[in-house]
Amino acid sequence: MSLIRQVWILIMGTIVLASAGSVLMSVWTARGSLETQLSMKNNDNAQTLALSLSQQRGDAALLELAIASQFDTGHYQSIRLVGADGRVLVERTAQVAVRDVPAWFVDQVPVHPRAGVAQVSNGWNQIGTLELRSQSAFAHADLWWSSVRMTLWALGVGVLAALIGHLAVRRLRGQLDAVVDQAEALTQRRFVSMAEPATPELRRVAQAMNMMVGRVNQFFQEQSRQVDQLRRQASCDALTGLAHRGHFMAVLESELGREDGAGETQIVLVRLLALADVNRRLGHLRTDELLRSIAAVLAEAVPGQPAPLVAGRLNGSDFAVLHPRALPARELTEALMQRLRTVVEGLDDVAVVMSATGCHRDRPVAELLATADRALAVAEAAGPFRCHLDGIDEAPVQGGEDAWRRALLDTLMAARIQVQPYPVRDARGVLLHQECPLRLQLVEGGPLEPASRWLPMALRTGLGSDVDMAAVALVLTAIGADHQPRGVNLSPQSLADPHFLPRLRARVAAAGEAARLLWLEVDEMALQRHPESLDELCRLLRPLGVRVGLEHAGDRLAAIGRLLEAGLDYVKLASTWTAGLAGDETRRLWLRSSVGMLHGVGLQVFVEGVRDPADLPALWAAGVDGVTGPAIR
The missing domain is CATH 3.30.70.270 (Reverse transcriptase/Diguanylate cyclase domain)
Structure with missing residues (x-):
């Protein structure tokens, strides 16, 4: 049972017990007061009637007449004169029904005042004892309606108390939810701070968690600065800050070989x-x-x-x-x-x-x-x-953007699309998942074109998100058929489309268990260009079991703050940073530091596009979780 529910039960139980107790106490107190008043009235009436009867000098007829006259003119339940020998001389009784009062109330809250008792005498001779009881039906009626009024008042006060309790619990729930959200974020490898709540107990918890998050952030900020410094040493010219020849050549080779390169x-x-x-x-x-x-x-x-x-x-x-x-x-x-x-x-x-x-x-x-x-x-x-x-064609693309839009739409409508799987394996050769870049047949019967050929035009014509949705649908269908994990690349520009993420979540949710074998990855530039959309992508899809990661990473790992908040599952380092690793100690040091930093926040680290098998031992030694590329194919 949740803490909030327990608090609610405690509040409602206290209100109910307090209201019921106050009503019962009031009813029993009122009943006692009425019984006392009736007892005093019975005694006074009995004394007065006994004095009147003593003036009749013991005449039985006059005694009976006086008692009958008194009984008929008052509201009495019984009047009885008992002789000195114990014999009943005169007795009058009446039963008056209690109207507008429930029978259960009469049974559960009885009113029993004491009878009034007085001595009747004739001079020095005792005639008998007079017992007088007044009617209690009217007392029951008054007690019932006063009980109803007290119950309504108690109910009103209880509702007001419940409303105040609701506001207090809602305020407490907000503070508690913030603490729980922060704890859940930590389980999802998102290190976020929260405002300290006003409740002292929760404030201490929030302070401790914020302190832990602050220490983690500080630790990884320091580590990221070291990694960035190593990155500059491994890739930059000391004088100009530009990429040195070796790094430029690695980037050039990577761009020319990437499926989704710049074309x-x-x-x-x-x-x-x-x-x-x-x-x-x-x-x-x-x-x-x-x-x-x-x-x-x-x-x-x-x-x-x-x-x-x-x-x-x-x-x-x-x-x-x-x-x-x-x-x-x-x-x-x-x-x-x-x-x-x-x-x-x-x-x-x-x-x-x-x-x-x-x-x-x-x-x-x-x-x-x-x-x-x-x-x-x-x-x-x-x-x-x-x-x-x-070797540069100065002419624009034949047909312009309208022709490209029509070609892309026709391709998607005709489903002339296909994915090209590339395995990602660990050090033992176990298949972790398959990268599945999309290829389009832009001309019916023509070749399947890689993303480097059509992606720039898809982005320029605003159809990038439609292409990404088609790729996700195709991969989910393939997963449902053979239950093999597959990865899909999403364009950062698709994240900027306000309709893309809701459509993506609906499609993935409809896939059922196949969603747990889906890997989605976005270019590293999304950390800077669309950080909120990247956070939303993780928030929407991780509950469905989808793994979300960055691809082509390495240049912006210094933005460790965004990595800590996004809640990602893995990072794929670009081949630019690992090419020639076996013969470059500076790059190996950078890789070990980067992998250690990323593992520290629970992220898996993969390397893409590994071409030289000689680099594999250095990659495994650095702690890389898996690689893809010609070296393992």
């Missing part, structure tokens, strides 16, 4: 000409400042263009930026070149050149970089502040 991208190379001469003329400090300024320009988003996927420094004078194809390459490079001109303005003989090269999924990285280097050499040969484009 059509472009790599922009920037070279600061004659760096050695610039360093000699400007000096070491001013040259470093120049390099940092160039890096800042490349890392920022161009107006009208999404932020770059990654910006890196390949060597002393060469920089690279990987951009999604949201703007035509010529417009992008002209904007970047204009900003770079501003940076080097006023510095004699300081110039940059630039090239832009189109990237396509599954294109070999070495071949792509060779093409980009040739394009940069062409730009350098053309002179300062020149740019060369290579």
